[in-house]
Amino acid sequence: MVVLVLGKSRYYFKPNILSANGSIIVTDPKGELLRDCGHSLKNKGYTIKVLNLDEKSNSNHYNPLMYIKEIKNFDDVLHKDIDSHVIQEDDVMTLINTLMLNTKVETIDNTSGDPFWNKAEMLYLQALFYYTLRHYDKRHQNFTTILKLIRLSSPDNTGVSALDRLFDEWAKNEPDAIGVKQYKHFKVAASAPKMMSTIIMVATARLAAFNIKEIANLTDTDDMELSRIGMPMDDNSHLLKEIRNKTGKNIGNGKIAYFIITKPSDSTFNFLASIFYTQIFAMIDENAKLCGGSLASTLEIYMDEWSQLGEIPRFVEELAYLRGLNVGITVGLQSLSQLKQKYKENWESVLDCCDSILFLGSNSKETLEYITTLLGKKTWYKKATGRTIGKEKSSNTNWDVIGRELATIDELSKMPKGSCILIISTVGAFYSKLYNLKEHPNYLELYEPWSNNSKKLYNHKLELKYLENSNYKLLSDSGLYFAEPIDNLKIEEVDKNELKELLRSGVIHFEDLKI
Numbered sequence: 001m002v003v004l005v006l007g008k009s010r011y012y013f014k015p016n017i018l019s020a021n022g023s024i025i026v027t028d029p030k031g032e033l034l035r036d037c038g039h040s041l042k043n044k045g046y047t048i049k050v051l052n053l054d055e056k057s058n059s060n061h062y063n064p065l066m067y068i069k070e071i072k073n074f075d076d077v078l079h080k081d082i083d084s085h086v087i088q089e090d091d092v093m094t095l096i097n098t099l100m101l102n103t104k105v106e107t108i109d110n111t112s113g114d115p116f117w118n119k120a121e122m123l124y125l126q127a128l129f130y131y132t133l134r135h136y137d138k139r140h141q142n143f144t145t146i147l148k149l150i151r152l153s154s155p156d157n158t159g160v161s162a163l164d165r166l167f168d169e170w171a172k173n174e175p176d177a178i179g180v181k182q183y184k185h186f187k188v189a190a191s192a193p194k195m196m197s198t199i200i201m202v203a204t205a206r207l208a209a210f211n212i213k214e215i216a217n218l219t220d221t222d223d224m225e226l227s228r229i230g231m232p233m234d235d236n237s238h239l240l241k242e243i244r245n246k247t248g249k250n251i252g253n254g255k256i257a258y259f260i261i262t263k264p265s266d267s268t269f270n271f272l273a274s275i276f277y278t279q280i281f282a283m284i285d286e287n288a289k290l291c292g293g294s295l296a297s298t299l300e301i302y303m304d305e306w307s308q309l310g311e312i313p314r315f316v317e318e319l320a321y322l323r324g325l326n327v328g329i330t331v332g333l334q335s336l337s338q339l340k341q342k343y344k345e346n347w348e349s350v351l352d353c354c355d356s357i358l359f360l361g362s363n364s365k366e367t368l369e370y371i372t373t374l375l376g377k378k379t380w381y382k383k384a385t386g387r388t389i390g391k392e393k394s395s396n397t398n399w400d401v402i403g404r405e406l407a408t409i410d411e412l413s414k415m416p417k418g419s420c421i422l423i424i425s426t427v428g429a430f431y432s433k434l435y436n437l438k439e440h441p442n443y444l445e446l447y448e449p450w451s452n453n454s455k456k457l458y459n460h461k462l463e464l465k466y467l468e469n470s471n472y473k474l475l476s477d478s479g480l481y482f483a484e485p486i487d488n489l490k491i492e493e494v495d496k497n498e499l500k501e502l503l504r505s506g507v508i509h510f511e512d513l514k515i
Contacts, residue, residue, distance in 0.1 A: 002323050002353050003330045006367060007360030011418075011434045013302050013332070018442040020044070022298035023229050025258045025280065027273075027332075029305045031055075034259040038458025040445035047256045049224055050460045051276055054263040056214040058461040062272070063222035064095055065141045067279045068133060069286065089178050091282070092129045094313070096122060098278045102271035102310035103206045116189070120199050121206070123186040130179025131170065142220045143210035150207070153200050155193075209269060219272075226283045228252045230295025230326065243290050254297040259460075262308055274310035281318050288325040295326040306331045307338035316346050319353040335364035359412075359421040360434070368409045371421065375406040375429050 005012050017024065017037045028034050031054070038048055052059035069088035100122065128146050136145055152162040167183045174180060190196035209215050231254035232240045244251055258280075260273050288294050303309070312318070319329060331350070333339055340347045351357075359371050406429070407421075415421075422430045437443060447456035 001328050001355045002319055003328070003356045003358060004351065004354040005330055005332045005358045005360065006336070006371075007334065007362050011437055012330070012358065012360070013304055014446065015435050015437055015440050016300065016302065016330075017041070018440050018446060020046070020257065020300065022233070022300060023231075023254045023256055023295075025229075025299070025301045026260070027262075027303045027306065027309060028259045029262050029264050029308050031259075031261045033302075033304065034261065034460065035458055036447045036449075038259075038460070039447060039456045040442050041257050042458065042463075043445055045255055047225070047228075047252070048259070048458075048460065048463065049256065050259045050261065051224075051273065052261045052460070053269040053272060054261050055461075056218050058464070059218055059261075060464070061218060061221045061223045062276060063142050063219050064272075064275050064279060065129070065133065065143075066138070066222040067226060067283065068092060068095070069282075089130075092126060092133070094278060094282070095275065096125050096129065098275050098311075098313055099125075099271060100206065101313060102274045117199065117202065120186060120189045120195075121203050123182050123189060124199055124203055125206075127167070127179050127183035127186055130177070130182065131166065134174075134177065134179060135170070139221075143207060144216050144220055147204075147207055147210060150200065150204055159193075209271075215269065215272075224258075225252060225256065226280060227287070228254055228256045229280065229283055230254055230287045230291065230297055230299045232291075232296040237296075239291065239296055246290070254295075254299075260309075264305075264308065267308065267310070270308065270310040274312055277309065277312050281312075281322065284322060284325060284327060294324070297326075299327045301327065301329045302332070303330060304332040306333060307342055311342075315343070316349045316353060319350065323353075323355075335362055336367040336370050337364060355425050357423045359423070361412075361415050361417070361419075363413065365409070368412045371412055371423075372405050372407060372409055374423055375421070378404060378406045 013026070013033060014037060017026065017033060018040055020041065026033055031052070034048075034050065041048060049060045050058065051062055068091045100118065125146075128149050131149065132141055132145050149163060149166075152166070155161045155164075164187075167180060170177060171180045171184075186199075187196075190199050210219060227249065228251060231243070231251060233253055233255050234240070235253045237253070240251065240253060260276060262270055262273055284295065284299065322329065331354075339350060343350055357371075357374070362368060362371075412421075418434050420432055420434050422432065424430070437446070440446075445456060447453065447458065
C-alpha cells in the first residue's frame with residue numbers, strides 16, 4: 001500500500017515505527033525518529049543501521065559497489081572461463097545514472113543542451129567502474145580506487161596515459177569485456193585532447209565528494225546488509241535456510257531497521273541517499289524472487305520529508321511495482337507544491353499510485369484546494385414554505401437541492417489540531433482524531449525530549465563504539481590483537497564435476513572462490 005501524508009507527520013510515523021513487525025526503512029532528515037524510537041526497536045531485537053549524511057562519523061559504512069550483483073547460477077559459471085568475474089552489468093549503468101542525475105551543479109553541468117558531454121562522461125565512468133569490479137578484490141572495489149584510476153588518465157609525452165595501458169592489457173586478455181568496449185567508445189568520442197581533458201575534468205568534479213576523508217571512510221567499506229531486507233524474521237526459518245543454501249551467503253533475518261539522515265540545510269551529499277534507495281529497490285525485487293514472489297516479512301518504507309531526498313530514477317514505476325511485493329510505502333510532504341517541484345511532469349502519476357491520502361493540515365492554498373476537490377460536494381436539501389392570506393388561504397412547501405463542498409478551503413485551514421482527514425481510494429473520506437501516541441503499548445519505550453529520560457535516548461554512535469569494542473574483545477580473547485583479511489584463494493585448475501558436487505554438498509560456497 002502507498003500512503004501520501006500531507007502535513008506535520010509526528011503522530012503518524014512514531015506510532016507506526018513503535019508497532020514495527022517487519023523490516024523498516026525510514027528517511028529521517030533531523031535524526032529525531034532514530035533518537036526517539038531507536039531504544040524501542042533495539043529492545044525488540046532489531047538490528048539498526050544508519051546512513052548519516054549529516055554527522056558522518058555516526059554512520060554505518062555504505063559502499064554502493066558492493067551491491068553490484070554477481071551472477072550466482074552455477075550452470076552459467078560452468079559455461080564461462082572459471083577466472084571470469086561475472087556481474088550484472090546493468091547494475092553498473094543504474095548506479096552511474098543515479099549518480100549523474102543527482103550531482104548536477106552549475107560548475108559542471110553542460111549548459112549547451114548537447115547530450116554528447118553527458119554520454120561521453122557516462123562511457124568513461126562505466127569503463128572505470130567495470131575495470132574496478134573486474135581487476136580489484138572486494139576490499140578495493142570502491143570510489144577511492146575509481147578516483148585513483150582517473151588520476152592515471154593524464155597522457156605522457158607519447159600521448160598515451162597509464163590508464164590507456166591498463167585497458168590495452170585488459171583488451172589483450174578479454175577483448176569482448178564490456179569495460180574494454182566502453183573505453184574504446186569513449187576514446188573514439190573524445191578523440192581531441194582538449195575534449196578528453198574536459199570530460200575527465202567533469203567526471204573528476206562529479207566524484208569530488210569521495211575525495212573528502214569523511215565520505216571516503218563512509219563509502220570505502222560496507223556493513224549495511226541490504227540482503228536482509230524482507231527476509232523471514234526468524235533466524236531458524238526453513239525458508240531462510242533454503243535461501244542461504246541457494247545463494248551461498250549467510251544472509252541474516254529480516255529484523256532490521258534502516259534510518260537515512262540527511263542535512264536539512266545542505267543537500268550536497270543527498271545523492272548518496274538517492275543511490276541508497278535505488279539499490280534498496282533493486283534488492284527488494286531480488287529478495288522477493290528469492291522468497292517466492294513477494295517478501296517473506298512485511299517491509300515498511302517511511303519517507304518523511306521526502307522532498308529533501310535527491311531524484312530516484314523511475315520512482316513512479318517503482319511505487320506501482322513494489323506495493324505488490326509485500327511493501328508499504330509512506331511519502332511525507334508538507335505541501336503539494338513540494339511534489340510538483342520535485343516531479344514537474346509526473347507529479348500526478350505519483351498521486352495516482354497512492355492508495356490513501358492522509359491530510360493533517362496545511363497553510364498551502366494549493367494543497368487545500370486539492371483536498372477540497374478530492375472530498376467533492378455534498379447535497380443539501382433546503383425547505384421553503386409560503387402562505388397566502390386572503391379569502392382563500394393557501395400554503396405551499398418547496399424543496400431546493402443545493403450542492404456545496406464537503407469541506408471548504410476555509411474550513412480545512414481551520415481544522416482543529418489533532419484532527420485528520422483520511423481519503424481511501426475507491427472507498428471515500430473519513431474525518432477523525434489522530435491516534436494518541438501516549439496510548440500506544442510501547443509508548444513507555446519512546447524517548448520524549450521534554451522527559452529528560454536519557455535511558456530511552458538512542459545514540460547510534462555509542463552503538464557503533466560498542467560493536468567495535470566487542471569485536472576487539474573477541475580478537476583479544478582469542479589471543480589476536482591484529483587481524484588482516486585473507487584474500488580468497490584462486491583456483492587455477494579444477495574438475496568441474498568435482499566442483500559441482502562440493503557445491504551441492506555445501507562443503508564450499510561461491511564466496512569461497514575468486515571467479
